[in-house]
Amino acid sequence: MKTETSSQSAYSKFIEQVKSSQVQRVTIKRDRIEYTLKREFGSQRYYTEPSGQIEELYRLLQSHNVEFTTIADNSANAAGIIGLLLSTGMLMGAFAWLLKFTNAGGVSIGMGMGKSNARVYSRGKTGTTFADVAGADEAKQELQEVVDFLSNGEKYRKIGAKIPKGVLLVGPPGTGKTLLAKAVAGEAGVPFLSMSGSEFVEVFVGVGASRVRDLFNQAKRQAPCIIFIDELDAIGKTRGNNPIGGNDEREQTLNQLLTEMDGFDGNNGVIVIAATNRPEILDPALLRPGRFDRQVLVDRPDKSGRLEILRVHARPVSLGKDVDLEAIAAQTPGFAGADLANLVNEAALIAVRKNHQTVLMADFKEAIERVIAGLEKRSRILTPLERQTVAYHEVGHALVGVLMPGGGKVSKISIVPRGLGALGYTLQMPEGDRFLLLEDELRGQLATLLGGRSAEEIIFGKVSSGASDDIQKATDLAECAVTQYGMSNTLGPIAFEKNSAQLLQGSSSRRSISAEVAAEIDRQVKQNIDKAHDMALEILQLNRDLLESTTQVLLEKEVLEGDELQQRLAQVQAPVGLNTWLMKAQW
Ligand code: ADP
Ligand code: MG
Ligand code: ZN
DSSP states (O other): OOOOOOOEEEEHHHHHHHHHTEEEEEEOOOOOOEEEEEEGGGGOOOOOOOOHHHHHHHHHHHHHHHEEEEEOOOOOHHHHHHHHHHHHHHHHHHHHHHHHHHHGGGGGGOOOTTTTOEEEETTTTTTTOOOGGGGOOHHHHHHHHHHHHHHHHHHHHHTTTOOOOEEEEOOOOTSSSHHHHHHHHHTTOOOEEEEEHHHOOSSSSSHHHHHHHHHHHHHHHOEEEEEEEEHHHHHHHHSOOOOOSSSHHHHHHHHHHHHHHSOOOOSSEEEEEESSSSSSGOOGGGGGGTTSSEEEEEEOHHHHHHHHHHHHTTTTTOTTTTHHHHHHHTTTOOHHHHHHHHHHHHHHHHHHHHHHHSSSSSHHHHHHHHHHHHHHTOOSSOOOHHHHHHHHHHHHHHHHTSSTSOEEEEEEESSHHHHHSOOEEEEEEESSSSOOOHHHHHHHHHHHHHHHHHHHHHSSSSEEEEHHHHHHHHHHHHHHHHHTTTTTTTTSSSOOBHHHHHHTTTTSSOOOOOOHHHHHHHHHHHHHHHHHHHHHHHHHHTTHHHHHHHHHHHHHSSEEEEEHHHHHHHHHHOOOTHHHHHHHOOO
């Protein structure tokens, strides 16, 4: 962007220019309004002194479709005053004075301490639509509904439906959460008020809470609109139960947020979208019905998603004829959207440095290496061997799982790192709700759980640490079978474990049992796990070719589902002893 000097203009002239649609963009500061004329009027930049009511100005700007931003004014003046007064120990006085100062002169554009310094983008002017978000089809589909709430609110109000108030976007950094939220505003053509969680949390007690209040008040005036709270975890961390100490300020801010969310009706047309990459640390109160009860997972893209994202970001770049975006997508597993955007730009920078007329494949190759090196430092990229291990492991689960009763249909295998933690996953859809687990199904589950580790053993002759969660689950299941479900023939239907209701009353977890019985339980748990493990190994050995070929396809595509997956799973052969083991094995 060119930086031109701006000249002063009268407020009345500014209003005139807005009314005659000459103004492109406006930035509203505490004591200054900066604006730029549209290109056809010379792109000239002006500033003016604000006067009159801010609400009126908002309305005027919106009705003339002017893009505007409201930002906190960190002018040297204000900062200097605070610094000075702090040093003379007059904090409270400074506060009162500053607030008065900001509200003086009839200008309620005040961006004092308690005011939210939300960035406001006016109607439809985030300039972002779903077309800018590539690959995140599921998330877009879910958010399409939110767009409809905002743009056709009347339809829902008429029939008496309650429009949800809060949507939480959950996913790793750089996957496009902010982009999606802006796109929702863009698609619905409503204002977008954006603020980051960390901006609410200030050192001064009470400031965060009043910023929340102010943000919601602004939003109600501009409804229908979207409030976007980035980094929700910064304010939404679980509140400590420590009455003294703790982070008082943050808790006050969180409480205010909860109050505001309870205090408005989604039907008024305000929808709060928040984003976090750490949902597990959020205070459960935030996730209750009527608050952020809708959650949308925004995950890292698979290969085809990466290709689409690359296409979006390569659009403005002149590409050499030899550039193969598909090959680039294949070489960038684990990259999030932001990493891919970064990659395209890196490649362009390299091309310029080398005096290339267009960006060549070689530039991309170099850029990939550079970006990967950065990501590896943050341990977000798997080595090729790790990827292979994960792929065999997941296919192992799938091939064993498909033969087992009651486990449900294996509908998807993926080695796209899933949100937070899991390196890969196999999705088994249960056929309807299940409340009881039959004995053979329980054995089947054990074998399925051990299928992942078994595949690693067969292929690599050793196991990785990646199966720890499976092993934990298998052990729990096998132990429950013996100690709670009474499935053991020798021990009989005796509950050796007390259920959690009894535990709450402060008793021990195991009934007092003799050392021999305890040893027998351990022996049976081990024996059953061993048998399930043997069965999983037998199945995979029998289907080793299928295991190999399916893993190769998975490594290539990263996600296997639909007909292609079903066709492969239909070829899995069952070992002769499978049914006998399922039905008649001794616990
Ligand atoms: P997050 O909020 O999840 O950390 P952002 O929305 O800030 O991620 O994404 C950062 C940038 O990465 C975006 O501005 C965009 O350039 C790029 N990006 C991320 N995801 C996508 C996507 N699905 N399609 C296109 N660009 C994307
Ligand atoms: Mg973001
Ligand atoms: Zn596993």
